[in-house]
Every structure is written in structure tokens, then in C-alpha cells.
Amino acid sequence: MKDLIAHARQAIASEKGAPFSVYHAIKEQTIINVPITKPLLICVLDGTKRLGVNSEVICDSGEFVFLSNNPQVHLRNIPRGAEYFALLIEFELSDFECLPSDSNPKEPMIKGKVNDALYQSLLQFVDCASYLPDSLWASRRQELLQIFQHEGFPNPRCITTTPDLSHQVYRLVSTDLSADMSSQWLAAELALSESTLRRKLRVEGTSVQEIKDRVKLGTALHLIQTTFESIGIIAERCGYQSQSRFTGKFKQRFGITPTALRKTRMPD
Incomplete structure (x- = not known):
């Protein structure tokens, strides 16, 4: 290897x-x-x-x-x-x-x-x-x-599984992580009413906010694993204005803080 x-x-x-x-x-x-x-x-x-x-x-x-x-x-x-x-x-x-x-x-x-x-x-x-x-x-x-x-x-x-509605929402949110896309805007892009969007996502076991978090935090996880950009810059790139809020959301989802994860890639 x-x-x-x-x-x-x-x-x-x-x-x-x-x-x-x-x-x-x-x-x-x-x-x-x-x-x-x-x-x-x-x-x-x-x-x-x-x-x-x-x-x-x-x-x-x-x-x-x-x-x-x-x-x-x-x-x-x-x-x-x-x-x-x-x-x-x-x-x-x-x-x-x-x-x-x-x-x-x-x-x-x-x-x-x-x-x-x-x-x-x-x-x-x-x-x-x-x-x-x-x-x-x-x-x-x-x-x-x-x-x-x-x-x-x-x-x-x-x-491979057929893309469901949550994947379509995921792709839309991924186009601009800094934008706070509303449920109303996402529904219009998908030619759905806002209530229909929420109901169908609920059937799939997710929500607009959960998908937003998954996109932004998943991208942040990838950047922490593949770059040495500062945590603050990564937070900003992924749509978080507050680094402390970003750190809290990251740890809540992944069970580790961005700084602690970064340290696993660096010598003491």
C-alpha cells in the first residue's frame, strides 16, 4: 500500500x-x-x-x-x-x-x-x-x-438507493452553505407547497433544519479532516456566524469538538 x-x-x-x-x-x-x-x-x-x-x-x-x-x-x-x-x-x-x-x-x-x-x-x-x-x-x-x-x-x-426528497433538499442546500434557505424557498424550488415539503420530509424521518445541519456540519467535518484551515474560517464557510455556536452544534452531532478532532491529526 x-x-x-x-x-x-x-x-x-x-x-x-x-x-x-x-x-x-x-x-x-x-x-x-x-x-x-x-x-x-x-x-x-x-x-x-x-x-x-x-x-x-x-x-x-x-x-x-x-x-x-x-x-x-x-x-x-x-x-x-x-x-x-x-x-x-x-x-x-x-x-x-x-x-x-x-x-x-x-x-x-x-x-x-x-x-x-x-x-x-x-x-x-x-x-x-x-x-x-x-x-x-x-x-x-x-x-x-x-x-x-x-x-x-x-x-x-x-x-445505491433512489434519491428521495431529502436528497433533493440536501443538494439545494449544498449549493450555498452561507445562505439561510427558508422552507418556503426550498419548497418553491421543488414545486411543492411548504406544508407538503414538511410532511414528506417528516415521513422520511427528517426535517429541513436537520438537513441543513447535516449539510453544513458534514462539510465542516470534511474540511477539518482534510485541511488545516482555522476552525473560525471553517465555521464561517459553513454558514455559522458564531464559532462557539458552531463548536456546540458540531460536538452535539459528532460527539467531539472540532478542536479535539483536529488534534488527532497533529503531533503534540
Whole structure:
């Protein structure tokens, strides 16, 4: 896994940016209620990840877990030796159209070992970050999905679920985290009455405010895990005018403060 770790570090450090993320920690991280809104491939390259969905799943170095686009999971990222290191690739639902239809029951995740074919494909995917235009990334994600199919893993379509109304609201809120989008405005954008929007979201077990919090705090969690921007700037970028209010909401949701989580990535 050392080559993939080195290549991923190099791609992330470049100014061009990368169509994937790297999460690393030198101390154990425990984070609860992490929202997953798009199919997410997590390849653990060093250390161990423990996930709680319906039951605990252990993903060691050299293994992957492919998460559905709708669970909320509890995570423990555990360094082994020097650090915990994982490569994350987020997929669009449209990416899966390259695969045959799947009539099997939907699953919250697929777990497996990163075999040689998948490893080489991931290495190529990471290396493309230095030169591939954004318009071609969908085809590279589809190539990864086809490798899964070719190598005999379960059809990745088994983890995809049809976007519901909450996903549509999530996408709208994501377009501008600094805006305080009202229920009335969101309903108009979705061609619904405000009361219908609230009722349908209630049936899905959520609300406009819950979705706003999930979007903003989920983005903040990602920024804390992938950047060293100040907590105050991250709070502002995610629509919080008060850093103390942001810290309180973050801890309430994830069970850890932004500062404490940041410290797991930094030496004493």
C-alpha cells in the first residue's frame, strides 16, 4: 500500500486539487452520526476503520468498504504504528448506469480486500489527478466500478438507493452553505407547497433544519479532516456566524469538538 499512499499524498499536495480525499490521523478518532449522502468508497491503506451501521464492521489495512448513499455511520479510525490513512472516492448515482441492473436486495455496504487489479486501478486513478480534466472524471469512476464487476465483487448497484426528497433538499442546500434557505424557498424550488415539503420530509424521518445541519456540519467535518484551515474560517464557510455556536452544534452531532478532532491529526 506504500506506493498508493505516496502517490495520494503527492496528488493532494498539488495545487490542481484531486477528485478524491485522503483522511489520516496519528491518534484514534471516534466520530458518531457521520452522514453519507453519495456512494462512498473508502480504501484503508494503513491502520483500521471500525464502522457501526446496523452492526460493527472492521476494515483493516488493505481492505475497502463501499458505503450506500443513505446511511449515517459511527466511525473509529485507529492508527496502526505511525498513522491511520484512507483514500476516499465519492461517486454520483449516474456513474452506476454503466453497470447491469441488479435485482438483489439493497445493501448498506460492500466490504472486501483490495486485490491487485483494484490496487492498480486505484493507483492509475490517483495518478490521473495531475492532468485529467474534470469533465473526464465520471468515466474514470465508471472504470473503477467496472473493475469491481470484473473482479467478482458484488454488483456495486446493490448499494445505491433512489434519491428521495431529502436528497433533493440536501443538494439545494449544498449549493450555498452561507445562505439561510427558508422552507418556503426550498419548497418553491421543488414545486411543492411548504406544508407538503414538511410532511414528506417528516415521513422520511427528517426535517429541513436537520438537513441543513447535516449539510453544513458534514462539510465542516470534511474540511477539518482534510485541511488545516482555522476552525473560525471553517465555521464561517459553513454558514455559522458564531464559532462557539458552531463548536456546540458540531460536538452535539459528532460527539467531539472540532478542536479535539483536529488534534488527532497533529503531533503534540
